[in-house]
Amino acid sequence: xxxxxxxxxxxxxxxxxxxxxxxxxxxxxxxxxxxxxxxxxxxxxxxxxxxxxxxxxxxxxxxxxxxxxxxxxxxxxxxxxxxxxxxxxxxxxxxxxxxxxxxxxxxxxxxxxxxxxxxxxxxxxxxxxxxxxxxxxxxxxxxxxxxxxxxxxxxxxxxxxxxxxxxxxxxxxxxxxxxxxxxxxxxxxxxxxxxxxxxxxxxxxxxxxxxxxxxxxxxxxxxxxxxxxxxxxxxxxxxxxxxxxxxxxxxxxxxxxxxxxxxxxxxxxxxxxxxxxxxxxxxxxxxxxxxxxxxxxxxxxxxxxxxxxxxxxxxxxxxxxxxxxxxxxxxxxxxxxxxxxxxxxxxxxxxxxxxxxxxxxxxxxxxxxxxxxxxxxxxxxxxxxxxxxxxxxxxxxxxxxxxxxxxxxxxx
Amino acid sequence: xxxxxxxxxxxxxxxxxxxxxxxxxxxxxxxxxxxxxxxxxxxxxxxxxxxxxxxxxxxxxxxxxxxxxxxxxxxxxxxxxxxxxxxxxxxxxxxxxxxxxxxxxxxxxxxxxxxxxxxxxxxxxxxxxxxxxxxxxxxxxxxxxxxxxxxxxxxxxxxxxxxxxxxxxxxxxxxxxxxxxxxxxxxxxxxxxxxxxxxxxxxxxxxxxxxxxxxxxxxxxxxxxxxxxxxxxxxxxxxxxxxxxxxxxxxxxxxxxxxxxxxxxxxxxxxxxxxxxxxxxxxxxxxxxxxxxxxxxxxxxxxxxxxxxxxxxxxxxxxxxxxxxxxxxxxxxxxxxxxxxxxxxxxxxxxxxxxxxxxxxxxxxxxxxxxxxxxxxxxxxxxxxxxxxxxxxxxxxxxxxxxxxxxxxxxx
Numbered sequence: 129x130x131x132x133x134x135x136x137x138x139x140x141x142x143x144x145x146x147x148x149x150x151x152x153x154x155x156x157x158x159x160x161x162x163x164x165x166x167x168x169x170x171x172x173x174x175x176x177x178x179x180x181x182x183x184x185x186x187x188x189x190x191x192x193x194x195x196x197x198x199x200x201x202x203x204x205x206x207x208x209x210x211x212x213x214x215x216x217x218x219x220x221x222x223x224x225x226x227x228x229x230x231x232x233x234x235x236x237x238x239x240x241x242x243x244x245x246x247x248x249x250x251x252x253x254x255x256x257x258x259x260x261x262x263x264x265x266x267x268x269x270x271x272x273x274x275x276x277x278x279x280x281x282x283x284x285x286x287x288x289x290x291x292x293x294x295x296x297x298x299x300x301x302x303x304x305x306x307x308x309x310x311x312x313x314x315x316x317x318x319x320x321x322x323x324x325x326x327x328x329x330x331x332x333x334x335x336x337x338x339x340x341x342x343x344x345x346x347x348x349x350x351x352x353x354x355x356x357x358x359x360x361x362x363x364x365x366x367x368x369x370x371x372x373x374x375x376x377x378x379x380x381x382x383x384x385x386x387x388x389x390x391x392x393x394x395x396x397x398x399x400x401x402x403x404x405x406x407x408x409x410x411x412x413x414x415x416x417x418x419x420x421x422x423x424x425x426x427x428x429x430x431x432x433x434x435x436x437x438x439x440x441x442x443x444x445x446x447x448x449x450x451x452x453x454x455x456x457x458x459x460x461x462x463x464x465x466x467x468x469x470x471x472x473x474x475x476x477x478x479x480x481x482x483x484x485x486x487x488x489x490x491x492x493x494x495x496x497x498x499x500x501x502x503x504x505x506x507x508x509x510x511x512x513x514x515x516x517x518x519x520x521x522x523x524x525x526x527x528x529x530x531x532x533x534x535x536x537x538x539x540x
Numbered sequence: 541x542x543x544x545x546x547x548x549x550x551x552x553x554x555x556x557x558x559x560x561x562x563x564x565x566x567x568x569x570x571x572x573x574x575x576x577x578x579x580x581x582x583x584x585x586x587x588x589x590x591x592x593x594x595x596x597x598x599x600x601x602x603x604x605x606x607x608x609x610x611x612x613x614x615x616x617x618x619x620x621x622x623x624x625x626x627x628x629x630x631x632x633x634x635x636x637x638x639x640x641x642x643x644x645x646x647x648x649x650x651x652x653x654x655x656x657x658x659x660x661x662x663x664x665x666x667x668x669x670x671x672x673x674x675x676x677x678x679x680x681x682x683x684x685x686x687x688x689x690x691x692x693x694x695x696x697x698x699x700x701x702x703x704x705x706x707x708x709x710x711x712x713x714x715x716x717x718x719x720x721x722x723x724x725x726x727x728x729x730x731x732x733x734x735x736x737x738x739x740x741x742x743x744x745x746x747x748x749x750x751x752x753x754x755x756x757x758x759x760x761x762x763x764x765x766x767x768x769x770x771x772x773x774x775x776x777x778x779x780x781x782x783x784x785x786x787x788x789x790x791x792x793x794x795x796x797x798x799x800x801x802x803x804x805x806x807x808x809x810x811x812x813x814x815x816x817x818x819x820x821x822x823x824x825x826x827x828x829x830x831x832x833x834x835x836x837x838x839x840x841x842x843x844x845x846x847x848x849x850x851x852x853x854x855x856x857x858x859x860x861x862x863x864x865x866x867x868x869x870x871x872x873x874x875x876x877x878x879x880x881x882x883x884x885x886x887x888x889x890x891x892x893x894x895x896x897x898x899x900x901x902x903x904x905x906x907x908x909x910x911x912x913x914x915x916x917x918x919x920x921x922x923x924x925x926x927x928x929x930x931x932x933x934x935x936x937x938x939x940x941x942x943x944x945x946x947x948x949x950x951x952x
Contacts, residue, residue: 139750141576143567146560150581154555164553166588169562169579176577199730200749201740233902233924239730259926280751282926408828409821412842416820417928422893427852428842430824432834436881440839469848481834516829 129300130165131157132188134180136195136205137279138171149194149277149284156288160296161303161351162190172196177208181274185212189272190296195279197262199242205276206247209267212274215249223247223254223263230261255291259283266295273299306350306358308366311383312376313343313528320344323372333361342385342524343378378528385527386418392534393424393473401469402428403442403461405452406479406494411523426469434478437461441468453478453489455506458497466499473534474499477526481515494522496529500537541712542577543569544600546592548607548617549691550583561606561689561696568700572708573715573763574602584608589620593686597624601684602708607691609674611654617688618659621679624686627661635659635666635675642673667703671695678707685711718762718770722781723795724788725755725940732756735784745773754797754936755790790940797939798830804946805836805885813881814840815854815873817864818891818906823935838881846890849873853880865890865901867918870909878911885946886911889938893927906934908941912949 133154135147147169154164165188170180177196184191196205210217223246231238245262248254255264255275260283265276275292277284312320317339321328324346327335333350348365352358370377379388393400402425404411412428415421431440434452438444446460461476479494492512498505507529511521545566547559559581566576577600582592589608596603608617622629635658643650657674660666667676667687672695677688687704689696724732729751733740736758739747745762760777764770782789791800805812814837816823824840827833843852846864850856858872873888891906904924910917919941923933 138748140563141566141579142570143563143565143576146558146563148558151552151555151558154553156555158554164555165583167553167581171577180578198751199728200733201737202749230924234922236728236731239728239734241730241734242728259929282929404821407825408834408837409816409824409840409842410828412821412844413819413825413931416822416844417931422820422844425820426843426845427848428821430821430840430842431838432824432828433838433881436839469845519825519829 129162129189131162131190131192132166132168132184133157133164134184134191134193135167135169136172136177136193137169138173138202140169140195141171147194148281149279152281152285153192153194153288156293157190157192157296159305159307159349160293161300161305162296172202172204174204174208174211177204178211181208182212185272185274190299191272191274193274193276194284197245197264197276197278199239199245199261201241203244206244206249206265209252209265209274209276210249213249213251213267213269215251217244217247217249219243219247220254227261255287257283257287258290259286264292266292302353303351304353304355304358306352306355306362307381308348308362309381310346310348310366310369310377311340311343311379312346312373313378313524314376315344315373317344320346320373324369327365327368333358333365335365341520343376378531384418385524385531386414386421388531389415389527389534390418390421390424392531394420396534398424398472398534399426399469400424400473400475401426401465401471402475402477403440403465403468404428404430404477405432405434405437405461406481407477407519407523407526408432410519411475411477411526414523414527426471429465429468440464453480453493453495455495455497455508458495459499459504459506460497462497462499462504472500473530475526475530477522479518479522481518492518494518494525496522496526498530498533500533503537505533541573541601542575543602543604544578544596545569545576545580546596546603546605547579547581548584548589548605549581550585550614552581552607553583559606560693561691564693564697565604565606565700568705569602569604569708571717572705572712573717574708574712584614584616586616586620586623589616590623593620594624597684597686603684603686605686605688606696609657609676609688609690611651611657611673613653615656618656618661618677621664621677621686621688622661625661625663625679625681627663629656629659629661631655631659632666639673667699669695669699670702671698676704678704714765715763716765716767716770718764718767718774720760720762720774720778721793722758722760722778722789723752723755723791724758724785725790725936726788727756727785729756732758732785736781739777739780745770745777747777753932755788790943796830797936797943798826798833800943801827801939801946802830802833802836804943806832808946810836810884810946811838811881812836812885812887813838813877813883814887814889815852815877815880816840816842816889817844817846817849817873818893819889819931819935819938820844822931823887823889823938826935826939838883841877841880852876865892865905865907867907867909867920870907871911871916871918872909874909874911874916884912885942887938887942889934891930891934893930904930906930906937908934908938910942910945912945915949917945 267274333348350358350361441464443460450456462474466474476497679686745760762770762773853876855872862868874886878886888909
């Protein structure tokens with residue numbers, strides 16, 4: 129079974145947008161054992177779109193498009209599919225009703241142009257879109273499929289996990305794909321590649337290495353008739369990897385640093401508070417965005433003017449003896465945050481995002497303090513990069529260190 | 541003059557690599573006034589490669605490939621071009637000598653497989669590669685060109701700026717491209733499309749509409765022999781747009797909501813402090829990430845447990861009378877934030893990110909309060925979407941409203 133991915137939108141051809149949907153879809157199709165034969169990008173032009181979709185329909189079992197489902201006159205994916213299939217688009221009353229209810233919810237009248245988002249052709253069913261107004265299309269004929277999805281990556285990802293992946297899995301012959309992702313932090317991609325080089329040769333399981341914002345991910349993909357056999361193929365590889373780089377593996381599969389922290393806190397019935405200078409609220413924001421994050425995080429105090437740290441409850445002696453950018457200051461900030469919000473655990477983050485400050489610390493230095501019960505811990509990191517990247521990296525490391533501290537802590 | 545970009549490599553089809561070369565090349569071609577008609581990705585397969593390059597050769601003046609110039613047996617770009625052109629690859633002694641000297645410099649013997657990196661076909665010249673062993677190919681016949689570049693982005697970028705851009709510029713008639721982006725918030729993409737539909741017809745300037753996290757962007761692109769003429773083409777279109785949707789345009793070109801707020805505060809010599817419940821620190825984080833943001837933002841208090849608002853200095857009467865999720869609470873939070881950090885301007889954000897809360901407000905409701913001098917203002921928004929999207933949208937609206945308040949405020 130082979131697939132073809134078509135990313136649609138003139139802005140892609142103008143380089144205004146880097147297409148990440150195609151790589152996401154290719155990865156996910158791989159997990160289903162579906163090979164991608166072609167990928168293409170095409171602008172918002174009916175003839176070129178129809179030509180591209182026609183070619184894909186003629187040579188690929190599965191065609192997946194992203195983009196061009198918007199309401200405007202240059203959103204032409206539906207029209208192009210209708211041309212290729214030789215069918216006519218018709219407005220579906222139930223879809224129209226749903227669409228109007230979305231706009232009603234926004235307290236705005238629905239522009240007439242949106243009506244085409246409520247259309248189908250006879251061979252098409254809708255794929256629900258819980259994150260936008262444009263439902264997807266699932267077009268199936270003669271055992272072949274065209275799946276049309278919107279452009280925004282989060283809508284593509286939701287549609288994929290919500291329905292598309294399951295429907296495609298049902299179509300592929302009896303082969304089970306099992307993937308296992310090991311997430312590391314602290315070792316470079318090149319370093320891991322060297323340490324694990326013998327493991328990258330084999331085809332089944334195949335091992336891939338990917339640089340991500342939260343570190344380097346190692347993904348093993350095994351294919352077998354049964355899930356059990358596939359898992360049996362992966363186990364020795366995972367064991368081998370853990371033997372070599374076990375200490376730097378912080379999580380697996382869908383785990384994120386914030387999801388780990390939230391579940392550890394909830395298991396232990398603990399609440400969290402933070403004081404942030406370097407990360408300026410991004411730590412609190414990332415925790416709040418995690419599922420149930422707002423149930424464990426009581427609050428955060430963001431202090432960008434270090435002269436105010438003492439007024440905000442940070443131990444003045446620690447600040448005077450070690451300066452506001454130090455491990456001791458981070459620990460004092462952690463204790464102050466915990467006390468101010470009456471939380472069980474406190475976190476403090478200070479550091480230097482750029483060269484601007486007069487402190488003796490190199491740019492990209494982060495100090496993170498943790499207050500658990502009556503004990504405090506601290507840790508540090510250096511990320512010599514752009515200030516906003518420094519903040520993001522620091523947030524990730526704080527979350528990973530906090531998870532480590534919580535696992536180690538006796539508090540239950 | 542139109543161009544087609546082909547990214548080559550099976551790893552691209554497996555989603556293991558996000559192709560950034562194509563977007564880079566498309567942007568650069570645009571600056572030369574060369575329109576990209578198609579982009580495609582194809583694996584390391586001679587037949588598919590030849591088919592794809594053949595199609596491009598037949599319909600595009602300029603074909604640019606990246607990838608497949610390596611030494612291994614699955615690097616087949618040269619071979620495919622030779623097939624399409626019906627010409628034979630021949631080893632060039634001078635290229636071979638150069639290649640061997642590179643390996644000698646590395647103190648390693650040259651693997652035999654690298655010899656093909658020293659080949660050309662009669663219609664091809666080399667494009668020097670100062671960053672790798674693989675020279676590019678410049679193939680020109682019948683006024684059309686195929687340019688073959690390696691895969692690594694830094695090699696592509698060096699070849700582009702080193703030689704390719706100059707040679708292409710010499711081929712295209714004198715054109716200057718001027719773009720103008722108008723950024724709106726508060727009107728849906730469909731609504732704008734409807735209100736401005738007559739403007740989307742013309743080719744020069746062409747008008748594009750793009751949904752972005754900070755609202756809907758309208759981009760006009762004009763092509764002319766001189767920059768002055770190109771600007772003259774855009775001016776009446778911009779004037780027309782401003783007449784119709786002027787109130788919803790908050791910025792142009794590279795401006796962001798946060799960059800506007802920071803520069804307005806700096807112009808007026810004002811500092812800012814915020815208290816965030818709904819946005820959980822993301823407002824502070826986004827301001828801190830903006831250039832000089834940490835110079836105007838003194839701090840932010842993130843309070844996720846509304847029971848703590850009063851302890852954190854928010855007027856208890858406002859909370860009791862109107863509840864913690866209300867315009868009045870947002871204004872009281874703004875005043876409290878300003879006082880606590882001794883700032884000139886205070887901002888407060890409260891709301892409901894999901895259905896979980898017991899308040900009478902629909903999910904996705906945000907209230908934003910502003911305290912400037914001795915006056916307070918408030919505003920609200922509703923975004924019925926995923927909680928993390930609600931926070932992001934709220935941050936954007938807060939920043940846009942704050943910019944409005946600052947422009948209007950008498951404070952200097």
